[in-house]
Amino acid sequence: MILKRLKLATNVRHSALEDQLPLMRANLSREDYCRVLAGFFGFYAPLEIQLMDSPYWQQLPFDYADRQKTPRLKQDLLALGTSPWALDTTPLCAALPDLNAPEQLLGCLYVIEGATLGGRRITQHLQNRMGLTPESGGSFFDGYGAQTGTRWKVFCAMLLANTDHAQDEARDAVIVAAANSTFQTLTQWLFPT
Numbered sequence: 204m205i206l207k208r209l210k211l212a213t214n215v216r217h218s219a220l221e222d223q224l225p226l227m228r229a230n231l232s233r234e235d236y237c238r239v240l241a242g243f244f245g246f247y248a249p250l251e252i253q254l255m256d257s258p259y260w261q262q263l264p265f266d267y268a269d270r271q272k273t274p275r276l277k278q279d280l281l282a283l284g285t286s287p288w289a290l291d292t293t294p295l296c297a298a299l300p301d302l303n304a305p306e307q308l309l310g311c312l313y314v315i316e317g318a319t320l321g322g323r324r325i326t327q328h329l330q331n332r333m334g335l336t337p338e339s340g341g342s343f344f345d346g347y348g349a350q351t352g353t354r355w356k357v358f359c360a361m362l363l364a365n366t367d368h369a370q371d372e373a374r375d376a377v378i379v380a381a382a383n384s385t386f387q388t389l390t391q392w393l394f395p396t
């Protein structure tokens with residue numbers, strides 16, 4: 204089943220990224236956290252422009268518009284004291300994952316929608332460590348708040364409806380490759396080697 208396959212295929216990249224991000228560290232500082240937010244902003248802002256411009260939504264019955272995360276990243280950075288000028292001049296990632304087929308869109312969406320799931324732990328840590336709430340600078344990692352589980356299920360149902368057919372092996376392979384590429388481009392952007 205595609206969801207199991209995606210989880211297995213991206214597990215190593217997920218763990219590596221989780222380890223590299225300072226988010227759950229006991230000594231996480233406000234500066235570290237702002238750097239992480241600015242890094243995510245630099246990736247999500249151009250990625251979501253590409254996503255929203257995609258011609259493939261006609262084939263995929265999924266409303267991404269109100270799932271966009273760039274507004275939350277902006278809101279958090281501004282709440283934490285970043286100036287609008289600094290936000291406008293934040294470096295943006297140019298090496299984004301390819302979104303040239305509906306399957307590539309699905310693989311990319313798996314990663315950015317799945318990323319909302321770690322939110323509960325991260326939100327708790329931001330609260331304990333820095334007294335941050337979703338309203339005061341922690342909205343991006345809070346995902347969709349209480350709706351996170353439900354919205355993940357809606358995404359998974361759409362993914363399954365668009366893939367789960369025996370003859371779709373080649374399509375599934377493209378989805379998995381796109382998910383890996385999304386993890387890889389994000390990791391390379393945040394932690395260049």
Ligand code: HEM
Pocket residue numbers: 206209210217220221222224226227313314315316317318319320321322324325389
């Ligand atoms: C410190 C940072 C992170 C932590 C602590 C974390 C933690 C978690 C946890 C606990 C889950 C499983 C939730 C559940 O099964 O209910 C999860 C799932 C997931 N996370 Fe993360 N995560 C982090 C960062 C990220 C990032 C940066 C991405 C990608 C942009 C990401 C992508 C995913 C995906 C795709 C899943 C879904 C896996 C699946 O069930 O198929 N995570 N994460």
